[in-house]
Amino acid sequence: MKIAIDGPAGAGKSTVARALAQRLGFVHLDSGALYRALAWVALREGVDLGSGADLAHLLATCRLAPLPDGVSVEGVALGEALKTPQVDAAVSQVAWHPAVRSEMVRIQRQWGEGRDLVADGRDIGTVVWPEAEVKIFLTATLAARAERRAAEQPGLDLAQVEEEIARRDEKDSARSVGPLRVADGARLVDTTALTVEEVVDRLVELVRPKP
């Protein structure tokens, strides 16, 4: 069974997807971490973020692989390094290239083959697994999303975080391949006024409705 959770930056997708997967005994695929990992290697290697061909070549050679709940590059798991402002600033540009996206979709489908999983991202219900049994579009106001991001990384200026998220949403929504949009058949869940627990309860109810 596949559960697809899409939505804008800071809506709580990864936190909620991880908790939901745990409750259901499924694995969690954090697709944003894949794009972040490629941005991280590209910055490290000084690859031109404007070149889809160079990024696709890097993706084919850096041994990027999903892990349950994370990602590894060259066999090494990456964690907090993926959450830096430098990666935040680069990732939408990396994710914009069709050549990068098509390979990322292939990697995700291959990894998910035969697995029960909860995957979160921007194009899971529209492109990666349009046949997912349950599709959710998780959203919240821009202010709430910026506050959550800022709380995760103390020291960041709230107004700047808000600006950065709005810029990323705009770029993620405007691209021609795999743009952020509500998938056909997706249920909209607004998390602005809900705790993580409350969101997960609601999603469990969508996945396994009480008789």
Ligand code: DC
């Ligand atoms: O979910 P996140 O903030 O970690 O995602 C980081 C970026 O990766 C996001 O700005 C857009 C891109 N992304 C994407 O284009 N497609 C996905 N399925 C997941 C993430």
